[in-house]
Amino acid sequence: MERSKQKQMNQNENETEAPINGHFDGRAKVPGWSAGGAAGTPSTVPSSSVMESWREERTRSLEDNEMSLPSIAAAYTTILRGLGEDPQRQGLLKTPWRAATAMQFFTKGYQEKIIDVLNDAIFDEDHDEMVIVKDIDMFSMCEHHLVPIFGRVHIGYLPNKRVLGLSKLARIVEIYSRRLQVQERLTKQIAVAITEALQPAGVGVVIEATHMCMVMRGVQKMNSKTVTSTMLGVFREDPKTRDEFLSLIRS
16 A cells, blocks of 8 residues: 555656646746745755756657648638638638648747757856846747737846856747747746756746737737746845846846
């Protein structure tokens, strides 16, 4: 009985830690902090286990794209008919294929792995002041309605003897945003990826975005914006550090 209980506990733990379809769930372990993002509690997860979460992110290949394109195009043909359109009329003849290839591009983040992007761009550097890249353009797709989300991402981190090539911060945003997303999860994924890569003293990520599911349908509020943030390490623990970051991204 005891062995059975232990086996079930191990299985539950594995299910909790595994990324689903390339997404970290809300319980992903962050090195240096306890579960839930609270600062100050050292993690006991070895670096090899930490890295595993981005090694397994790629869930689609170029070969998958080629194989699935006809079925996706056929699905768009069905949608056109369901909307009362004629897929055989001149203006729509190539629309299913165009829409299918466009959707594959919009979700190309499933073909990429964070570790491939960051492998050669982490540098030892004796720098311990805040690094910020702000106003990174972001385009994504709402997983609830399959309509666009677009806006800006602001990223800051406090290095701990290691820095990341600046363009790679934008690449991290691109990989995670080019998937079916909700903004809250996207914000956390970016922060967790930077934390796993650099083990910095802290990370802050803020996203300001417009959701077409609110603008084009539903409440139809044209000027609404959604703002989400994830603060890890000293960005969460120290109000002065957090305020400095928020002040700099607004300036």
